[in-house]
Amino acid sequence: MSPRAVWRAVALVFSLAISFLGLWLAPLRGPMTLERKARWSQWSSRLVLASLGIHYRIEGEPPTHGLIVCNHLSYLDILIISAATPAFFIAKKEIASWPFFGWISSSNGTIFLDRSSLASANSVAAVMTERMKLQIPVMLFPEGTSTDGSQVLRFHSRLIDPATKAGAPITAAAVRYVIDGGIPERALCWYGDAPFLPHLLKALRTPGFSAQMRFGTPTVYPDRRTAADRTHDEITAMRAQMSESQ
Numbered sequence: 001m002s003p004r005a006v007w008r009a010v011a012l013v014f015s016l017a018i019s020f021l022g023l024w025l026a027p028l029r030g031p032m033t034l035e036r037k038a039r040w041s042q043w044s045s046r047l048v049l050a051s052l053g054i055h056y057r058i059e060g061e062p063p064t065h066g067l068i069v070c071n072h073l074s075y076l077d078i079l080i081i082s083a084a085t086p087a088f089f090i091a092k093k094e095i096a097s098w099p100f101f102g103w104i105s106s107s108n109g110t111i112f113l114d115r116s117s118l119a120s121a122n123s124v125a126a127v128m129t130e131r132m133k134l135q136i137p138v139m140l141f142p143e144g145t146s147t148d149g150s151q152v153l154r155f156h157s158r159l160i161d162p163a164t165k166a167g168a169p170i171t172a173a174a175v176r177y178v179i180d181g182g183i184p185e186r187a188l189c190w191y192g193d194a195p196f197l198p199h200l201l202k203a204l205r206t207p208g209f210s211a212q213m214r215f216g217t218p219t220v221y222p223d224r225r226t227a228a229d230r231t232h233d234e235i236t237a238m239r240a241q242m243s244e245s246q
Helices: 003-029 034-052 076-084 093-097 101-107 118-131 158-166 196-205 224-245
Strands: 055-059 067-070 088-092 111-113 138-140 170-179 209-215
Touching: 003 034, 003 196, 034 076, 034 101, 055 076, 067 076, 067 158, 067 224, 076 170, 076 209, 088 093, 088 118, 093 101, 093 111, 111 118, 118 158, 138 158, 158 170, 158 224, 170 224, 209 224
Parallel strands: 055 209, 067 138, 067 170, 088 111, 088 138
Antiparallel strands: 170 209
């Protein structure tokens, strides 16, 4: 590995160890409620990003409740969004069994979804309905997968339904990466069948890069398809604006 990758890998291990220590000691200050788990995740994400020297800029006001929908480029999105605002993420169930990352996800209140099961989708929708009563937003990547950033895929609307049925506000959010030296954004995107560890090593040796995160205005929509289509178009427009202003 390059010296940059080695330094970042050491920094990553150290920051994660501090995060674990914080989680282990947290019960000494009271029960680990869902809200406290989400705020621990925010603190940990900020610590990891700082240790890796990853800068991020937040535009707009992060929502305090309801549903956030965002485009999806990489596992790095989770760190950026968590740093911006505490949130409960919806994630594919496979992540729960991943070494290390599965434990983190389970510890921060992540809601796991079996994408092949209608029963799982219904169960997740019920959990989302309850979580949206809290003063912590639920975070959804409605594309259903990560992409190379060349386009925002059409949104799946099933898990937007709990928000529209509850009359909860839905906030569109866009994430974008800028890499030094004019390297295209897709170099940091994790998509397709790319294995995780080689991509992580690639990210660790990538020259300086930063993330942009933009939040739209929370809006109540009449139905899930309207919400999916309008937030999709809003995120596409935000990404284009962010690219033009860079």
